[in-house]
Amino acid sequence: xxxxxxxxxxSYNTSTKHLAIYRIIYCVFIIVFTGLPSFNWLSNYFNYFFxxxxxxxxxxxxxxxxxxxxxxxxxxxxISFFFIFWGIWTKYSSIIFTCTYILGSNFVxxxxxxxxxxxLYITPLFLGLAGWGRYYSFDNWRRKTxxxxxxxxxxxxxxxxxxxxxxxxxxSFFTAGIVKAYGGWWKWNVEAVRFHLYDHYYSWERxxxxxxxxxxxxxxxxxxxxxxxxxxxxxxxxxSVVHRNIFKYFLSAAVIFHCFVLLMFNITFAANLIVYLLFxxxxxxxxxxxxxxxxxxTNYKIKIIAFLISLSLLFCWIYxxxxxxDTSDYPSIIGITMNLLSKPDIxxxxxxxxxxxxxxxxxxxQWKMDIKTTQ
Amino acid sequence: xxxxxxxQLYILVALFLFVHLFIAKFYSEPYPSxxxxxxxxxxxxxxxxxxxxxxxxxIDKMHDTFFVNKKxxxxxxxxxxVNKMIETVKLKEYLISKYKEDIKQYKSKKIIDILNDKxxxxxxxxxxxxxxxxxxxxxxxxxxxxxxxxxxxxQEFYNEVFDERKTLIKLI
Numbered sequence: 277x278x279x280x281x282x283x284x285x286x287s288y289n290t291s292t293k294h295l296a297i298y299r300i301i302y303c304v305f306i307i308v309f310t311g312l313p314s315f316n317w318l319s320n321y322f323n324y325f326f327x328x329x330x331x332x333x334x335x336x337x338x339x340x341x342x343x344x345x346x347x348x349x350x351x352x353x354x355i356s357f358f359f360i361f362w363g364i365w366t367k368y369s370s371i372i373f374t375c376t377y378i379l380g381s382n383f384v385x386x387x388x389x390x391x392x393x394x395x396l397y398i399t400p401l402f403l404g405l406a407g408w409g410r411y412y413s414f415d416n417w418r419r420k421t422x423x424x425x426x427x428x429x430x431x432x433x434x435x436x437x438x439x440x441x442x443x444x445x446x447x448s449f450f451t452a453g454i455v456k457a458y459g460g461w462w463k464w465n466v467e468a469v470r471f472h473l474y475d476h477y478y479s480w481e482r483x484x485x486x487x488x489x490x491x492x493x494x495x496x497x498x499x500x501x502x503x504x505x506x507x508x509x510x511x512x513x514x515x516s517v518v519h520r521n522i523f524k525y526f527l528s529a530a531v532i533f534h535c536f537v538l539l540m541f542n543i544t545f546a547a548n549l550i551v552y553l554l555f556x557x558x559x560x561x562x563x564x565x566x567x568x569x570x571x572x573x574t575n576y577k578i579k580i581i582a583f584l585i586s587l588s589l590l591f592c593w594i595y596x597x598x599x600x601x602d603t604s605d606y607p608s609i610i611g612i613t614m615n616l617l618s619k620p621d622i623x624x625x626x627x628x629x630x631x632x633x634x635x636x637x638x639x640x641x642q643w644k645m646d647i648k649t650t651q
Numbered sequence: 652x653x654x655x656x657x658x659q660l661y662i663l664v665a666l667f668l669f670v671h672l673f674i675a676k677f678y679s680e681p682y683p684s685x686x687x688x689x690x691x692x693x694x695x696x697x698x699x700x701x702x703x704x705x706x707x708x709x710i711d712k713m714h715d716t717f718f719v720n721k722k723x724x725x726x727x728x729x730x731x732x733v734n735k736m737i738e739t740v741k742l743k744e745y746l747i748s749k750y751k752e753d754i755k756q757y758k759s760k761k762i763i764d765i766l767n768d769k770x771x772x773x774x775x776x777x778x779x780x781x782x783x784x785x786x787x788x789x790x791x792x793x794x795x796x797x798x799x800x801x802x803x804x805x806q807e808f809y810n811e812v813f814d815e816r817k818t819l820i821k822l823i
Contacts, residue, residue, distance in 0.1 A: 459691030
């Protein structure tokens with residue numbers, strides 16, 4: 277217990293200023309790469325398929341609520357997201373954002389299949405409580421002008437919240453690993469990864485990227501190595517959460533793991549990457565001067581441009597939520613651009629191209645970044 | 652709150668997560684869920700691997716059969732959801748056919764609700780088929796499920812289908 281206390285509180289401490297920077301990066305990631313999920317494509321038309329998880333809010337209903345309920349939910353979800361970005365009532369916006377997502381996705385997963393991208397959407401709930409809206413926000417400006425009291429989490433509470441988020445990431449991987457071990461992945465005469473490659477290739481027609489290359493590999497040692505690496509990585513993840521430094525190495529491995537899963541099985545877990553970014557060594561960076569000197573003119577220009585872009589996107593998404601009922605998401609800037617150019621959506625690949633070198637580099641190497649900006 | 656209290660709370664959260672895993676694996680996966688997909692199935696080395704499939708066809712008045720895109724017919728963007736939806740449709744079709752044998756149960760509220768839901772499903776499906784094939788008039792949907800084999804040793808895919816099951820849904 278004493279060791280746990282020492283490890284957790286020493287290693288997961290992150291300053292509120294860094295959490296605020298992370299909040300901006302998190303929102304920009306969603307705006308540029310992933311977009312937000314839509315719920316208003318759901319309606320009574322799908323009642324014949326209604327089969328919610330037994331232990332879920334949706335199971336309290338007999339069928340899907342009507343479309344106006346989902347439109348309302350989508351609009352609240354979108355507005356709360358932009359409030360997080362701008363830092364308006366950030367704590368409450370963060371809670372509302374996560375709650376509306378969970379409520380909406382309860383019904384999205386009422387067809388019988390639960391997706392596992394929840395980490396991206398529960399992060400605001402945790403960090404909202406940890407005080408990620410304290411800086412670079414409208415809340416901060418309001419506090420300064422009205423001289424009102426700060427609503428900040430204590431350092432211990434903040435560290436506790438971040439370490440619980442780490443525990444949840446580690447635990448999620450552990451659940452996959454332990455069930456694999458129980459299923460017999462460790463046996464020498466089985467080739468589990470290879471088996472799933474065939475399954476995805478032929479049953480789900482997931483034949484993109486390197487699936488064709490991997491399916492031709494007929495080497496037992498290679499496939500067994502992948503089986504054992506996956507097992508040890510997923511089970512070991514839970515143990516790594518006790519110290520941030522060990523956890524970071526597992527997060528780096530997770531980036532590579534997601535990359536392999538994308539290339540081999542064509543399954544994307546790209547959204548998780550932004551959650552992993554929270555655990556980098558924020559103190560090791562020297563930030564551009566416009567971040568450290570909030571009154572600089574560059575700072576105002578950046579703020580105005582970011583505000584105008586995000587405001588346009590807010591109107592675009594709200595318009596879509598009110599008028600378009602057959603889309604499962606509100607597209608990111610990359611998604612909109614690709615749509616305008618009539619090109620296929622490359623945001624998933626782009627996320628990996630951007631994130632693998634940067635994230636792996638940040639997590640593996642204690643690199644001091646010194647960005648110099650023109651004054 | 653003291654650090655010690657936070658550590659106790661942390662351990663409590665960890666215990667809760669384990670209970671959550673236990674429930675997910677031995678009863679039913681709750682939502683929200685932190686349980687990641689396990690892909691726990693295994694195949695032996697050089698085995699014949701069984702690959703299941705699930706196809707949907709639309710049949711027109713002339714009895715011509717058209718292979719249709721499941722996602723487009725059911726207005727769903729993810730294939731994994733469509734396959735689960737088909738499972739639910741099959742179950743409800745079975746319930747309707749079972750209840751048809753007993754007129755008392757066939758008039759129960761539960762079955763009337765299912766039949767109303769089916770009408771909405773049919774109107775949605777017809778609308779989507781009309782959009783995909785404007786010149787055709789479809790009378791039913793046919794779901795064919797089955798399994799095929801793949802030899803990992805020979806790296807050969809066998810086209811013969813076994814364990815074939817068909818579900819016919821009338822659209823009129």
